[in-house]
Amino acid sequence: MKQPEYVQGNGFVAQVNRTDRCKTATIKVEAGVVAVVVPRTLTEERIKKLLDDKKLWIQQKIALHPQVKVTTEKQYVSGEAFSYLGRNYRLKVTEGELSPIKLVQGRLTISAPKGESECKLIKYALTSWFRRRAELKLREKIIRYSPIVGVETNGYKVKDFQSRWGSCTPRGRVDFNWKIIMAPNRVVDYVVVHELCHLKQHDHSPQFWKLVESIMPDYLESKEWLRVNGASLMV
Numbered sequence: 001m002k003q004p005e006y007v008q009g010n011g012f013v014a015q016v017n018r019t020d021r022c023k024t025a026t027i028k029v030e031a032g033v034v035a036v037v038v039p040r041t042l043t044e045e046r047i048k049k050l051l052d053d054k055k056l057w058i059q060q061k062i063a064l065h066p067q068v069k070v071t072t073e074k075q076y077v078s079g080e081a082f083s084y085l086g087r088n089y090r091l092k093v094t095e096g097e098l099s100p101i102k103l104v105q106g107r108l109t110i111s112a113p114k115g116e117s118e119c120k121l122i123k124y125a126l127t128s129w130f131r132r133r134a135e136l137k138l139r140e141k142i143i144r145y146s147p148i149v150g151v152e153t154n155g156y157k158v159k160d161f162q163s164r165w166g167s168c169t170p171r172g173r174v175d176f177n178w179k180i181i182m183a184p185n186r187v188v189d190y191v192v193v194h195e196l197c198h199l200k201q202h203d204h205s206p207q208f209w210k211l212v213e214s215i216m217p218d219y220l221e222s223k224e225w226l227r228v229n230g231a232s233l234m235v
Contacts, residue, residue, distance in 0.1 A: 002219065006098045007044065009034065009051045011122060012099040013113065015128070025037060029061035033117075035126045055202065059206055062117075074234070075122040082108060084133065086184030093122065097133065100128035126235045134158045134181035141192040151199040164205060166195040174199070182233040183226070190222035219227055 005016040014034040025038040025047070027059075038047055046224070051058065074080065081088040089108050095110035098121055103109075112121050133160050142156055154172035161167075161177040167176045174195045180188055191217050201208035212219050 003153060005044075007036075007047055007051065009048075009058065010055045012058060012117070014047075015124070018042070019129070020055055025052075027051075027054055027058065029058060031057050034058055034062070038089045039173070074123070076126075081234070083182040083186065085137070085181065091122075091126075098125070098192055101125050106213070121235060130176045130181055130235055131158055134176065134178040137181055137188065138192065140176065141189060142196070145189070145193055145196055145215070149196040149200070149211075150192065151196055153196070153199070165191045165230070168195050168198045172199060179233045179235070182235075184222075187222040187225050190216055190219050191226075193219070 005018070006013050007016055012034050014036050014134075016117055017035065017037045018040040019037060020040050022037060022039055025036055025042065027034065027036045027050070036051065038050075047149075076091070076093070078093045080091045082091060083089075084103075092109045094109070094111045095114055097189065098113060099111045101110050103137065103182065108126070110122060110125055112118050112125075113145075114122045126160060130174060138156060141163075142153060147151060152172070153174050154169075156173060158178045159175050161175075164177065165180050166174065166176045176191065176195070178199045180191050193212060197208060197211045197215070201211055216222070
């Protein structure tokens with residue numbers, strides 16, 4: 001999956017997401033972070049002009065969040081640990097133009113400009129990195145377990161859930177909380193199997209759990225791990 005781009009604006013940095021699904025560009029400012037969605041072939045020069053034309057509006061939106069602070073315990077500094085598939089990786093932050101997160105020699109590396117928005121930018125970049133990894137890994141696991149469970153899915157999505165790890169729709173699509181990618185690999189397997197089994201059994205009846213157990217005899221260990229540790233999975 002393609003890494004996001006970043007463009008320097010007038011007093012801010014914007015993340016650029018290219019897509020074939022739109023014909024015009026759109027700009028969003030959430031919690032003081034700027035993101036722009038553009039047609040895939042739009043040049044960087046055109047993107048910079050768009051940001052320059054909208055700079056006053058962008059700056060006004062950013063100004064609405066001058067006191068935004070990270071509410072978790074994370075500080076987004078070098079040496080801080082973030083879990084990916086159950087293994088902790090240390091963050092390495094260098095000063096410079098904002099760059100995408102990369103996993104290099106066991107470290108999550110990023111460069112970011114110093115300033116009031118540094119933590120927000122790093123958090124945004126980390127969230128984007130984990131979501132991309134979740135999309136890739138969950139797809140692999142769906143392909144692996146679907147024939148074992150004996151079902152076919154009608155696509156999947158990675159989403160923000162407040163109190164669940166996954167869900168399935170009546171049309172056969174399975175959705176997952178992207179934060180599950182921080183859990184141990186076997187726990188991620190359990191969540192995928194759980195949702196795939198719901199395509200056969202739509203409730204949590206004894207028949208449902210018997211189906212889950214037939215695929216993962218040790219599923220209770222993963223279920224208990226999520227009960228105890230799920231709330232600690234955060235970026």
